[in-house]
Amino acid sequence: MRMAAWLYLFLAFGFIYLPVGTLVLFSFQEGTLPVPPFNGPSLGWYADVLSDDDVTDALLHSLLVAIGSSATAVLFGFLAAYGLARHVLPGSALMRVLLIAPLTVSYLIVGLGLLIVLNRTGVGLSLITAGIGHVVINLPLAFAIIYASMGAQHENAERAARDLGASEAKVVLLVTAPMLAPALAAAFFLSVTLSWDEFIIAFLLTRFDITLPVEIWSMLRSGLSPRLNAIGSVVFLISVTAVLMLEFTVLRRRRS
Amino acid sequence: MTASVRLEALNHWFGTFHALQDISLEINAGEYVTLLGPSGCGKTTLLSVLGGFIDPSQGTVFIGHADMTRVPPAKRPTTTMFQDYALFPHMNLRDNVAFGLRMAGVAKAERYRKADEKLDLVGLKADGAKRPHELSGGQRQRVALARALAVEPEVLLLDEPLGALDLKLRRAMQDELKDIQRQVGTTFVHVTHDQEEAMAISDRIVVMNAGRIEDQGPPSRIYREPASLFAADFMGEMNHIPAEVEASVAHTALATLPVATLPQGAATVCIRPEEIRQDGEGLALGQATVREATFFGTFTRAHVTPVSAPEMVLVAHLPPTDLPKPGAVLHLSVLPEDIRVFMKEIA
Numbered sequence: 001m002r003m004a005a006w007l008y009l010f011l012a013f014g015f016i017y018l019p020v021g022t023l024v025l026f027s028f029q030e031g032t033l034p035v036p037p038f039n040g041p042s043l044g045w046y047a048d049v050l051s052d053d054d055v056t057d058a059l060l061h062s063l064l065v066a067i068g069s070s071a072t073a074v075l076f077g078f079l080a081a082y083g084l085a086r087h088v089l090p091g092s093a094l095m096r097v098l099l100i101a102p103l104t105v106s107y108l109i110v111g112l113g114l115l116i117v118l119n120r121t122g123v124g125l126s127l128i129t130a131g132i133g134h135v136v137i138n139l140p141l142a143f144a145i146i147y148a149s150m151g152a153q154h155e156n157a158e159r160a161a162r163d164l165g166a167s168e169a170k171v172v173l174l175v176t177a178p179m180l181a182p183a184l185a186a187a188f189f190l191s192v193t194l195s196w197d198e199f200i201i202a203f204l205l206t207r208f209d210i211t212l213p214v215e216i217w218s219m220l221r222s223g224l225s226p227r228l229n230a231i232g233s234v235v236f237l238i239s240v241t242a243v244l245m246l247e248f249t250v251l252r253r254r255r256s
Numbered sequence: 257m258t259a260s261v262r263l264e265a266l267n268h269w270f271g272t273f274h275a276l277q278d279i280s281l282e283i284n285a286g287e288y289v290t291l292l293g294p295s296g297c298g299k300t301t302l303l304s305v306l307g308g309f310i311d312p313s314q315g316t317v318f319i320g321h322a323d324m325t326r327v328p329p330a331k332r333p334t335t336t337m338f339q340d341y342a343l344f345p346h347m348n349l350r351d352n353v354a355f356g357l358r359m360a361g362v363a364k365a366e367r368y369r370k371a372d373e374k375l376d377l378v379g380l381k382a383d384g385a386k387r388p389h390e391l392s393g394g395q396r397q398r399v400a401l402a403r404a405l406a407v408e409p410e411v412l413l414l415d416e417p418l419g420a421l422d423l424k425l426r427r428a429m430q431d432e433l434k435d436i437q438r439q440v441g442t443t444f445v446h447v448t449h450d451q452e453e454a455m456a457i458s459d460r461i462v463v464m465n466a467g468r469i470e471d472q473g474p475p476s477r478i479y480r481e482p483a484s485l486f487a488a489d490f491m492g493e494m495n496h497i498p499a500e501v502e503a504s505v506a507h508t509a510l511a512t513l514p515v516a517t518l519p520q521g522a523a524t525v526c527i528r529p530e531e532i533r534q535d536g537e538g539l540a541l542g543q544a545t546v547r548e549a550t551f552f553g554t555f556t557r558a559h560v561t562p563v564s565a566p567e568m569v570l571v572a573h574l575p576p577t578d579l580p581k582p583g584a585v586l587h588l589s590v591l592p593e594d595i596r597v598f599m600k601e602i603a
Contacts, residue, residue, distance in 0.1 A: 156342035164356035
């Protein structure tokens with residue numbers, strides 16, 4: 001029985017991590033095909049990838065879009081959550097629903113919709129338009145996370161701050177936002193991971209400057225190569241970093 | 257810094273609920289006043305009106321002779337100490353205490369000096385660098401007090417500040433609050449539902465019930481000569497004896513007692529348990545049988561049934577040396593000045 005449990009655990013984690021493990025393993029392949037047998041290890045493909053300007057540019061673009069769109073989504077999400085949690089507004093239930101609803105819309109639809117609107121208005125495609133697309137998909141998430149953590153004890157601290165002479169802006173800046181720091185960080189890092197490896201919206205809404213997933217896709221068309229494994233491993237590493245940051249901030253909140 | 261407070265004809269409605277009904281109250285500068293009453297009596301609403309968190313539907317709030325009725329909390333010479341302390345969890349104690357001064361634009365060195373002074377006042381001088389979550393409940397309560405006092409308010413409002421503390425700590429903090437109030441001289445308005453707490457710290461108690469002021473005065477006066485049956489009951493245990501008043505006597509099942517001139521009709525005679533005597537002094541209340549008696553340290557608490565009214569149960573506090581057996585017969589009496597009579601309210 002105990003053995004079966006361990007076997008189940010092993011299989012489950014194997015199912016989840018075997019593809020990623022294989023990808024990372026064959027990024028160290030000595031040779032031109034990312035298939036067994038494994039020869040190496042070698043860092044040659046990493047050197048190749050990191051000296052390719054197209055790849056490093058795309059990597060920087062991705063980081064830029066991820067950080068910029070996440071910061072924007074968190075800012076808007078925070079403002080919306082503060083407004084809806086702290087003030088009695090007409091139709092606030094409907095507004096909450098409308099803010100979270102885009103979560104249910106497929107990325108393809110969001111991307112196509114934005115593409116049509118941008119074409120009609122004559123705004124050229126760029127990293128900024130891809131960033132706007134990512135704000136659209138990350139805002140509901142950021143709003144939901146931040147809104148859920150705005151508790152009554154925060155409200156009392158805000159009341160105390162007002163009582164001690166703080167203006168509304170200072171209450172938000174010095175009391176509300178710092179108290180919500182764990183939720184803000186969680187929303188930010190989650191948005192970063194989602195934006196970082198998002199493909200379809202970035203594919204539809206960029207033109208000359210492209211993000212890393214779009215670059216990988218264009219490279220895929222010329223066949224499998226350990227280069228792709230190396231890029232994939234870099235993408236994975238950065239995602240893991242963001243997730244660890246998220247985990248760290250959320251865990252820290254639980255402890256205190 | 258200290259100021260007087262005057263409330264004139266305050267009324268407040270929450271929807272159709274009449275939460276404050278014609279409240280008029282004067283509080284002297286430097287006075288320690290307690291608003292005492294059960295949950296929902298309007299005491300916290302009244303405090304919120306004083307602090308500026310609730311705009312009263314009608315009436316005026318004067319603080320130090322200035323009309324403050326529509327002035328927001330930030331602009332009032334009041335600070336509130338909240339029930340859950342409402343400390344800022346992301347700031348250390350010194351920054352918490354200095355927050356109000358920071359908002360007032362006081363320079364850093366000066367506000368830290370004042371914050372340390374206030375932390376010293378509440379006995380937390382060495383803990384300025386700690387965060388609120390490292391403190392016990394009693395310590396948080398002290399920080400909240402220091403933070404509220406740091407801006408040198410003219411009136412400090414305390415919303416059940418000791419409610420979350422255990423009994424022993426609560427009693428210790430009462431003495432400390434009273435002591436600090438004497439040192440700083442600020443007017444304190446304190447909300448509580450604990451009548452012992454109110455008696456321990458107040459210069460004056462304001463007893464509230466259902467949105468009205470039932471009675472107000474020094475603790476001993478309210479305890480000994482309450483203005484209403486509600487105030488009498490709320491201030492401590494009370495024996496109720498149904499009576500019929502007729503030409504300055506009250507007929508009860510126990511005895512006919514002389515009373516001051518009162519209107520005729522149904523009334524309630526009230527006697528505190530500790531005022532029921534066995535030494536025969538004063539007015540005789542007849543014989544009573546002990547149902548049970550329990551030793552309480554400083555007194556013996558006995559439930560007795562008067563022989564002339566077998567359906568009635570009275571509580572009497574006897575000397576601690578005296579522990580009668582159930583069934584024992586006592587001769588009860590009461591001093592004339594210890595009797596209070598309240599006419600039955602015509603419903």
